[in-house]
Amino acid sequence: MADVFECDPAKIQPDSTPDTLEAWDSLRLLDLILAIEQRAHIEISPDRLEEMMSVPAILRVIEESKGS
Amino acid sequence: MGATSHPQLDRLQEVVTALWPDHARFLRNSLAGYGAEDLAAIEDLARRVCALAGEDLDTFVRSYRWLCGEMNKEALHFKRRGEYRLSTFAEANAQVYSNGAFMRRYMEGLLVSQVLWRNHSAAFLYFRQAFLPRLPQPFRYLEIGPGHGLFLSVAAEHPACGLAEAWDVSEESLRQTAAALATVGLHGRVRLELQDIHAPTRPPGPAAAYDGIAICEVLEHLERPREALQSLRRFLAPGGTLFINVPINSPAPDHIYLLRDEAEVREMVTRAGLEVVDLQLAPMTGYSLAEAQRQKATVNCFVLAR
Ligand SMILES: C[S@@+](CC[C@H](N)C(=O)[O-])C[C@H]1O[C@@H](n2cnc3c(N)ncnc32)[C@H](O)[C@@H]1O
Numbered sequence: 016m017a018d019v020f021e022c023d024p025a026k027i028q029p030d031s032t033p034d035t036l037e038a039w040d041s042l043r044l045l046d047l048i049l050a051i052e053q054r055a056h057i058e059i060s061p062d063r064l065e066e067m068m069s070v071p072a073i074l075r076v077i078e079e080s081k082g083s
Numbered sequence: 084m085g086a087t088s089h090p091q092l093d094r095l096q097e098v099v100t101a102l103w104p105d106h107a108r109f110l111r112n113s114l115a116g117y118g119a120e121d122l123a124a125i126e127d128l129a130r131r132v133c134a135l136a137g138e139d140l141d142t143f144v145r146s147y148r149w150l151c152g153e154m155n156k157e158a159l160h161f162k163r164r165g166e167y168r169l170s171t172f173a174e175a176n177a178q179v180y181s182n183g184a185f186m187r188r189y190m191e192g193l194l195v196s197q198v199l200w201r202n203h204s205a206a207f208l209y210f211r212q213a214f215l216p217r218l219p220q221p222f223r224y225l226e227i228g229p230g231h232g233l234f235l236s237v238a239a240e241h242p243a244c245g246l247a248e249a250w251d252v253s254e255e256s257l258r259q260t261a262a263a264l265a266t267v268g269l270h271g272r273v274r275l276e277l278q279d280i281h282a283p284t285r286p287p288g289p290a291a292a293y294d295g296i297a298i299c300e301v302l303e304h305l306e307r308p309r310e311a312l313q314s315l316r317r318f319l320a321p322g323g324t325l326f327i328n329v330p331i332n333s334p335a336p337d338h339i340y341l342l343r344d345e346a347e348v349r350e351m352v353t354r355a356g357l358e359v360v361d362l363q364l365a366p367m368t369g370y371s372l373a374e375a376q377r378q379k380a381t382v383n384c385f386v387l388a389r
Contacts, residue, residue: 040109040369041155042380045162061156068105 018050029070047073057081087119091129095198098140103148113201113368121208128207129198131233135263136194143191147199150192153336161334161379169339172306179337180253189336190259194231202383205365206299206328209385210234213361214326217387218295221245225293225318227280228301230256232263238295239264239273248293250278280311283318292320299328302351303338312355319389325357327386331364332379344376348384357388 044067048059051073057080067073092114100107117125136143160168169175179185197203218224220243229235229249239247251257257275264273278284280298285291296315302308312327319325331342342348345364352359365383366375375382 041151042158042378045155045159046378048159049162061159064155064159065152 027070031070051077055081087123089122089126089129091133092122092126092198095129095133095140095144095195098144099147099195099199102141102144106148106151109368110199113199113204117204124208124211125198125204128204128233131236131267132194132198135231135266136191137266143195146188146191147195148192149188150196153189154334157334157336157338161332167334167338167341169337170306171339172304175304175337175339185336186255190231197231197233199368201368202330202365202381206383206385207233207237209363209365210297210299210326210328211237213363213385214295214297214324214387215241217324218243219322222294223292223320224248225250225296227251227296227298227315228256228304229260230300232260232267234297234299235260235273236264236267236269238297239269246274247272248274248276250276250280250283252277252279280314281305281307283314287317291318292323293318294320294323295326296323297326297328299326300330302327302329303333303335303340303342305340308340309351309355312352312357316356323389324360325386325388327352327384327388329384329386331382331384333381333383342384343379345384348386352386352388359386359388361385361387 044064048064048067052058055077057077059076059080063076063080067076096110099110114122114125133140157168169178179189197207215238222241222243223246224238224244226235226238226247226249228251232249235247235249238244249257249260251260254277257277261275264270276285296319298311298315302311305311308329312325315325329342329348330338331344331348342351345362349359349362363385364372365385366372367381370378370380372382374380
């Protein structure tokens, strides 16, 4: 996440959200998704973008996208 | 901002943050750095948008939030594939234009975005501050695809405006523009005509020569935008100015023609036989121009041509 948002990894906390992390906006979230997809060999459905607004939610969507 | 008040802009922001608290930072970014004169113009824009939304502002703001979500899905496709999802008018017509429920929400959301997206508010400012002041007195004005009628109403209300007309290929769009004009008190002051810019039934000539022609967020919906510009050029009066507002790297449900950078816009305009007099770029909210270009984020391109 720190790579995509170009920030200090320590700034990213489990409770980080678009409102607490200056660099987190919708387009950079898309970069994050693409980076995750490549590493985890998954494809996340565009319909799930809306939920991915916190670190736990992102982790949940990744888990649920495995094997789909 | 000092003592100057922006009641309609404040109200719009309050409704948005009440319904969508996570969007607050986006709104702050979107208006950051505007001076007093710009903010006064954006307050005027917000006043028009709130008037068009009327009692239904909450509904319009919900449609705006939904629209932002749809745009994100398109952006994901664009990032993955490097192109827009659709490429023909037939596809856009089948998936978007002929889908009444989708269109209603889409148009409501886009109306709100005119104030809240930096690239949209910048277009309104450029239109008022760079384009209209170039026109002679009195001027004859034509707009293609006026949609919400926000630019059209500003031109028609301008003290130097002698004649205002608008063309659109869609009967439904013209109905919406007519209703919008009536809401802001311009009923009957603007002539609205069903015309396809690719094949206007009006012959060019003194009766159809305009000092100012505006075409805002239309070219990216066309399969052959350069030909549309070539056709329009014939309707410019001697010394007349064409204002083009076209987005670059702007994935959306009904965008079919991808322009990747400023050079492609310049080439399209020049190859249509027009000369670029001015060109400005307005990146989307939250991006500097350099960063938007690097990330292929949306940048609106404003061109004055003759
Ligand atoms: C997205 S709207 C633009 C609304 C507004 N100008 C704005 O800046 O938001 C595009 C409009 O262009 C119209 N349009 C599309 N193709 C056209 C054509 N060939 N001739 C005339 N109008 C056309 C559409 O019907 C629609 O009303």
